[in-house]
Amino acid sequence: MTFQLDTDLTGHHCPDPLRHAFVAKTSAHAGRGSNGPLSPEETHRVWRGQQPVTTPETRLAYFHIPFCKTHCSYCGFFQNTSKEQEIARFVDSLEQEIIQTGQMAWVQSQPLSAVYFGGGTPTDLTPEQIIRLGDAIKKHLPLADGVEMTFESRFTGLDDTKIQACIEAGFNRFSLGLQTFDTFIRRKMSRIDPQEVLLERLEHLAKQQGVTTVVDMIFGLPWQTEEHWLKDLELINQTGIHGADLYQLIVMGQTRMAQSIAKGSMPAPGDTPFKAGLYQMGVETMQANGWDRLSLSHWGRPDAEGKVRERNIYNHHTKAGCEMIPFGCGAGGKVNGHSVMLHRALEPYHAMVAAGQKPIMGMMAADPQLALSRVLGAGFDLGRLDLAQLAATTMNSDMGGDIVSHCRPLFEAWQNNGLAVLDDNSLTLTLAGQFWNVNMNQALNNYLERYPLNGQQPGQAA
Ligand SMILES: C[S@@+](CC[C@H](N)C(=O)[O-])C[C@H]1O[C@@H](n2cnc3c(N)ncnc32)[C@H](O)[C@@H]1O
Ligand code: SF4
Numbered sequence: 514m515t516f517q518l519d520t521d522l523t524g525h526h527c528p529d530p531l532r533h534a535f536v537a538k539t540s541a542h543a544g545r546g547s548n549g550p551l552s553p554e555e556t557h558r559v560w561r562g563q564q565p566v567t568t569p570e571t572r573l574a575y576f577h578i579p580f581c582k583t584h585c586s587y588c589g590f591f592q593n594t595s596k597e598q599e600i601a602r603f604v605d606s607l608e609q610e611i612i613q614t615g616q617m618a619w620v621q622s623q624p625l626s627a628v629y630f631g632g633g634t635p636t637d638l639t640p641e642q643i644i645r646l647g648d649a650i651k652k653h654l655p656l657a658d659g660v661e662m663t664f665e666s667r668f669t670g671l672d673d674t675k676i677q678a679c680i681e682a683g684f685n686r687f688s689l690g691l692q693t694f695d696t697f698i699r700r701k702m703s704r705i706d707p708q709e710v711l712l713e714r715l716e717h718l719a720k721q722q723g724v725t726t727v728v729d730m731i732f733g734l735p736w737q738t739e740e741h742w743l744k745d746l747e748l749i750n751q752t753g754i755h756g757a758d759l760y761q762l763i764v765m766g767q768t769r770m771a772q773s774i775a776k777g778s779m780p781a782p783g784d785t786p787f788k789a790g791l792y793q794m795g796v797e798t799m800q801a802n803g804w805d806r807l808s809l810s811h812w813g814r815p816d817a818e819g820k821v822r823e824r825n826i827y828n829h830h831t832k833a834g835c836e837m838i839p840f841g842c843g844a845g846g847k848v849n850g851h852s853v854m855l856h857r858a859l860e861p862y863h864a865m866v867a868a869g870q871k872p873i874m875g876m877m878a879a880d881p882q883l884a885l886s887r888v889l890g891a892g893f894d895l896g897r898l899d900l901a902q903l904a905a906t907t908m909n910s911d912m913g914g915d916i917v918s919h920c921r922p923l924f925e926a927w928q929n930n931g932l933a934v935l936d937d938n939s940l941t942l943t944l945a946g947q948f949w950n951v952n953m954n955q956a957l958n959n960y961l962e963r964y965p966l967n968g969q970q971p972g973q974a975a
Pocket of ligand 2: 589667
């Protein structure tokens with residue numbers, strides 16, 4: 514069979530693949546063509562029909578707190594403005610949802626390796642609410658020894674009492690949405706705390722016993738120059754924190770940022786080649802400062818004994834498509850290969866919990882190639898595909914055949930275009946490939962749809 518390898522799959526052959534192999538990153542994550550939604554009846558049948566699992570598997574739980582005090586200009590995750598009474602009502606329902614979900618034998622059958630409170634703004638909960646929810650989790654859900662429990666936080670409102678409440682509730686990891694230390698750029702994004710507050714809070718957090726502190730940074734923000742970015746990287750290094758994520762800005766349609774740029778009231782952010790340069794600076798600076806690379810976008814800092822406290826369990830296993838039990842209004846999850854979304858609107862969320870039902874808004878049909886999706890998700894997150902592992906996902910499955918040979922023309926084209934290095938054991942992304950990893954993962958999915966293994970469309974295997 515001859516393959517027509519278009520540049521949307523292979524990238525362009527050019528002298529500077531880091532900046533120009535593809536045109537732009539189109540989304541935050543790669544995705545497979547949808548398997549189609551299940552009907553509401555089927556959805557609840559699948560949820561209720563989950564059987565206890567006896568083979569050990571990595572399980573995660575995600576809690577979505579759908580309130581924010583302000584709507585940051587770049588963000589597409591905003592759902593509701595924080596209001597005391599609404600939050601109190603939500604916490605009542607969420608506690609109920611934890612109790613109800615914890616009654617399922619399937620939920621109890623495997624311990625949770627990571628619990629993540631995200632949003633939205635979990636720091637808009639009161640200390641009492643945080644402790645109450647932490648107690649419900651510890652009482653009703655099975656937690657693995659050494660479970661990673663993350664509290665995603667903003668700096669605003671993260672006072673000492675709230676930090677202590679989180680620790681008392683069982684959280685052992687704070688993930689702070691820092692974005693940039695530059696006070697002027699922060700304020701333009703509706704992030705109000707100035708640099709001095711950020712540095713003081715990070716120092717305070719870094720001193721907490723047994724607690725891991727990590728920050729999210731964004732590169733490519735409007736007004737951000739190379740000097741700003743270098744300064745951000747230098748400041749991260751000066752604090753005592755344990756980990757950092759470096760994210761490329763994606764200007765999402767419908768955000769205030771996209772509207773302001775379109776109107777001309779905000780300067781356009783740096784283009785993709787500029788962001789590629791910032792990525793390179795990030796990789797090189799973190800390495801020069803002695804940080805360990807835990808994934809393509811995440812770093813952990815070794816302590817004086819060379820031990821890296823940051824484990825990155827939740828983030829990596831999410832990318833690897835592990836089971837994820839969702840909780841809270843607007844949470845997404847993964848159940849036995851089905852993507853699940855809980856209600857995003859508060860009223861149906863409350864009504865279903867009150868009726869004793871899991872508040873599911875929608876569920877997709879199961880991914881027929883779950884093992885393959887997981888190996889690709891994990892491999893692209895780490896920048897290296899293990900070819901033996903990849904081959905095993907199809908060898909003994911309904912798909913049949915050798916996926917590595919099947920994809921070799923694409924792998925060789927990536928190598929030829931400076932995006933990867935192929936040897937007998939692995940496909941390893943170059944710096945350029947690391948920057949374009951989401952496009953490449955998506956390209957591999959598209960390739961398998963265009964040229965199905967053994968002539969079968971993915972998903973049609975008997
Ligand atoms: C789901 S958001 C929630 C963060 C939390 N509510 C906060 O404000 O810090 C998690 C992280 O995604 C990143 N993020 C959000 N919008 C982004 C965008 N448009 N482009 C790149 N990264 C983005 C930010 O670094 C953010 O901290
Ligand atoms: S970045 Fe965080 S606080 Fe800001 S709107 Fe998005 S979810 Fe809310």
